[in-house]
Amino acid sequence: MSTPVVDRRGRALATCEPRDACAACGSGPLRPALELLRVPVHMGCTDQPPGEDAFADQRWAGCERCGCLQLADLAPLELVYQAQHNGAVGGVWGRHHDALVTLLAGHAPRQVVEVGGASGALARRYVAAHATEAWTVVEPNPTFVAQEPVRLVEAFVEDAGETVGAADTIVHSHLLEHLYRPRAFLHTMREQAQPGTLMVVSVPDLAALLDRSGANALNFEHTYFFGIPTLLWMLQDAGFELEALRRFERHSIFVAAVADGRPGRAGEPPCAVEGARAFARFVAAARRDAAELAARAAEFEGPVFLFGGHVFSQFLLGCGFPEARVAAVLDNDPTKQGLRLYGTDLTVRAPGVLAQEGGAAVIVRAAHYTAEITQQLRELAPAVEVW
Numbered sequence: 001m002s003t004p005v006v007d008r009r010g011r012a013l014a015t016c017e018p019r020d021a022c023a024a025c026g027s028g029p030l031r032p033a034l035e036l037l038r039v040p041v042h043m044g045c046t047d048q049p050p051g052e053d054a055f056a057d058q059r060w061a062g063c064e065r066c067g068c069l070q071l072a073d074l075a076p077l078e079l080v081y082q083a084q085h086n087g088a089v090g091g092v093w094g095r096h097h098d099a100l101v102t103l104l105a106g107h108a109p110r111q112v113v114e115v116g117g118a119s120g121a122l123a124r125r126y127v128a129a130h131a132t133e134a135w136t137v138v139e140p141n142p143t144f145v146a147q148e149p150v151r152l153v154e155a156f157v158e159d160a161g162e163t164v165g166a167a168d169t170i171v172h173s174h175l176l177e178h179l180y181r182p183r184a185f186l187h188t189m190r191e192q193a194q195p196g197t198l199m200v201v202s203v204p205d206l207a208a209l210l211d212r213s214g215a216n217a218l219n220f221e222h223t224y225f226f227g228i229p230t231l232l233w234m235l236q237d238a239g240f241e242l243e244a245l246r247r248f249e250r251h252s253i254f255v256a257a258v259a260d261g262r263p264g265r266a267g268e269p270p271c272a273v274e275g276a277r278a279f280a281r282f283v284a285a286a287r288r289d290a291a292e293l294a295a296r297a298a299e300f301e302g303p304v305f306l307f308g309g310h311v312f313s314q315f316l317l318g319c320g321f322p323e324a325r326v327a328a329v330l331d332n333d334p335t336k337q338g339l340r341l342y343g344t345d346l347t348v349r350a351p352g353v354l355a356q357e358g359g360a361a362v363i364v365r366a367a368h369y370t371a372e373i374t375q376q377l378r379e380l381a382p383a384v385e386v387w
């Protein structure tokens, strides 16, 4: 039976699609591991009526062959990605793009194809500092206007084989973890690429994210866990040989690999059960944290804010922090301010509202972004408590 997608009153809106094979290794039955109930399907903010919000249970399962933890049922893409929510406002992403550009520039690519890259941010950063003949973004839903040498092919990459075949370098940044069928994607890339083509990949360091209690590690967008061994196995399985591996700030993993023309020689996948254990620990810790924060809020007299119009706040509420105790959600992204955090009745405000608040507290649970957010709040409103 597939998982229903329901509205607030429990009325069915759609159904999730059962995963037909392990996301990482492509075979192996999935064994149920952990369920999170009634999770908002979209991780951003919205101006639609609350009654239209969609929820589904997250049914996490482990592959019996390789151990990879993944969602057994996949939510409809049009609900998960119903609006852009990656404002990428903070400094971490700037540093990430700079580091990835440096890695790419070391290979002096002439013809780059970037898969995904909706905003064009990585492309602009590269061509501003380095010469290249063309940087072609293949993206079905671009949000930027291309300017030479950046070009745009508005398509899914499966339909852009000729473009990929003309590249000497393929790059994709924070794409692989979003795909429902990453293995099929990598095989398609290998089939479309000329032998010798370099592929540069950036993915989140999911193990480090879970370690730092990041609710942005696994969710309706990132539907499977993979560490470095599984990532390298997936690349080799598709016919890419490792050339370089770099870690970026316990935030991302960069891999450069070369299409070698001989897929299917990777052997048995590495054991990935550690991801399932780490996720179970993370969920248990988050529930304890939510309970402790709720107790602290009950004793506290001032208003309590949550930072982040994103999954961080949704997850804390899902773990049991009382929504009724939250004055508002704070977010630096001006496109979110004034909207409602999806799946809640909470409005998103600019952090500047704290300047008028004496005796308020802000809960910041934002993994890699926690340090820079905390510093910002201390400068903005020194009297506010940061929890």
Ligand SMILES: [Zn+2]
Binding pocket: 022, 023, 024, 025, 026, 027, 028, 063, 064, 065, 066, 067, 068, 269
């Ligand atoms: Zn597997």
